[in-house]
Amino acid sequence: MKKVNQTTQKLWMILGLLALAAFMTACSSSSNDGPLYSSDRENESETATEAETDTESETDTDTEAVSSVGTIVFGTGSFDEEIFNETTTFVQSDDILLQAELPDALGTTEITYILLQLNGSEEIYETWTQNVDPTWDTLFGVYHEPLIDGELEVGNYKLRMFRNDSELIAEGNFSVE
Known part of the structure; x- marks a missing residue:
């Protein structure tokens, strides 16, 4: 990338x-x-x-409940099934899987991801969109494959997922060593 x-x-x-x-x-x-x-x-x-x-x-x-932001979990495992080893620390050659648990259904057919590199401030490293089923409340998939996507730079990252380009629905942090 x-x-x-x-x-x-x-x-x-x-x-x-x-x-x-x-x-x-x-x-x-x-x-x-x-x-x-x-x-x-x-x-x-x-x-x-x-x-x-x-x-x-x-x-x-x-005191009624206010919708919260979902969590993105990172790890390694089977590309087709699940994360076997949940972790937030990777080396540059690792394939990275993600699973997002959302407080409610997506309610949209497209979500936007923004990857921030944290170097004392939040700098946009990458953005992309994904087509989704609006009824989903969980997302799982391959987030990063170095052989296809290239290696991520060493550093700390925050991945944010947005509905309608502006509503934060999930986020998670990880680092690359």
Whole structure:
């Protein structure tokens, strides 16, 4: 895999920041229409409790579960079946498998992956899309084959999976030594 050129990196960073700004604006403009950071949820609960006389029902409403981000597990194993050896540390010649466990069904036919290289900051290393079945809540497959994809650079990485290009649905970290 080749490193994305600097212009493309900057473009993705700008798009990511715009998506984050849109997401935060959407979250702040509605009370229960999307996920909120836990500190925002606590402040919303305190404000609602002060404004309402029925604090018990308001507290029940404010403590409803908010969708969480799924986990991406990495490892080695059979390309057709499962991860036999779960690990987050690989050498450059290792084939890497991934399995993503999601909190709910994908709800889309295409997901976007962004691989970040962590070198004191998060730099976009690679991006790609994958067609999926919208009813799936688990994904398994070969993530990286050095003989086909080339070797990953030595370093630490974070893989993020997005629905609709902006909604983070799963992430996981690994390193290459």
